[in-house]
Amino acid sequence: MTRxxxxxxxxxxxxxxxxxPFAHRGGAADGLENTAAAFRRAAGAxxxxxxTDVHTTADGRLVAFHDATLDRVTDARGRIARLPWSEVRRAxxxxxxxxxxxxxxxxxxxxxxxxxxxxxxxxxAPLVALIRRTNAWDRVCVGSFDEGRVARARRAAGERLAxxxxxxxxxxLRLRSYGIPAALRAGAxxxxxxxxxxxxxVVDRRFVREAHAxxxxxxxxxxxxxxxxxxxxxxxxxxxxxxxxxxxRAVLTGRGxxx
Numbered sequence: 373m374t375r376x377x378x379x380x381x382x383x384x385x386x387x388x389x390x391x392x393p394f395a396h397r398g399g400a401a402d403g404l405e406n407t408a409a410a411f412r413r414a415a416g417a418x419x420x421x422x423x424t425d426v427h428t429t430a431d432g433r434l435v436a437f438h439d440a441t442l443d444r445v446t447d448a449r450g451r452i453a454r455l456p457w458s459e460v461r462r463a464x465x466x467x468x469x470x471x472x473x474x475x476x477x478x479x480x481x482x483x484x485x486x487x488x489x490x491x492x493x494x495x496x497a498p499l500v501a502l503i504r505r506t507n508a509w510d511r512v513c514v515g516s517f518d519e520g521r522v523a524r525a526r527r528a529a530g531e532r533l534a535x536x537x538x539x540x541x542x543x544x545l546r547l548r549s550y551g552i553p554a555a556l557r558a559g560a561x562x563x564x565x566x567x568x569x570x571x572x573x574v575v576d577r578r579f580v581r582e583a584h585a586x587x588x589x590x591x592x593x594x595x596x597x598x599x600x601x602x603x604x605x606x607x608x609x610x611x612x613x614x615x616x617x618x619x620x621r622a623v624l625t626g627r628g629x630x631x
Contacts, residue, residue, distance in 0.1 A: 384510035385534040392611035395419040400615040407469035425489040433457040434474045434498045490516040500529045536564040549582035562589040580608045
């Protein structure tokens, strides 16, 4: 099947030849998600695009972590937003690895690009301040399910900040792909979406074509099955986020698309 041509990269964040392989939470399949150890493994496997999430502690430190609480993946308990960094830093993912500050990850992996899910409103200002302080404009794309939160981040940071569409924007793009008028927020560089949601398919040829016509890349999460990876790549998606690093690398290598 012929792959649809993608949009020309308009933001330096997207300067990788499409399709982009993303290490979802650093490659969550090994149980060490969002840890420096996971991202080191991803870097060693040849990945340069990493997906992560951020929360803030009670004293305002920006932590790379998915959940609002420590309970699911660490040996500690409690809501991150209610705990000081002095306590959160003692938690261990899988009983082994500490939670990193996002600033530490930016420093340790200077060649990496980061797709950051802004999980809490309290993380917005610290994230924008960190990007500005470290001049990481070309290295970070900010997304959230909350369309308003992404819009507020963009207003705070300005046009240099790369962002993805929120849920409302994705719905608007899906409607437009059916020829139904719908508003889209200006300034996004990508639609980052699941392949399907609630039994309803999100990503198909129409959706990809509509996104590309509007200068948006399509990044799909979280895909771990090689057959699904191939199917999505045939549709022309511009990036895939996966927990299984070796699987995606093998699929892209087989297609001559691993860079």
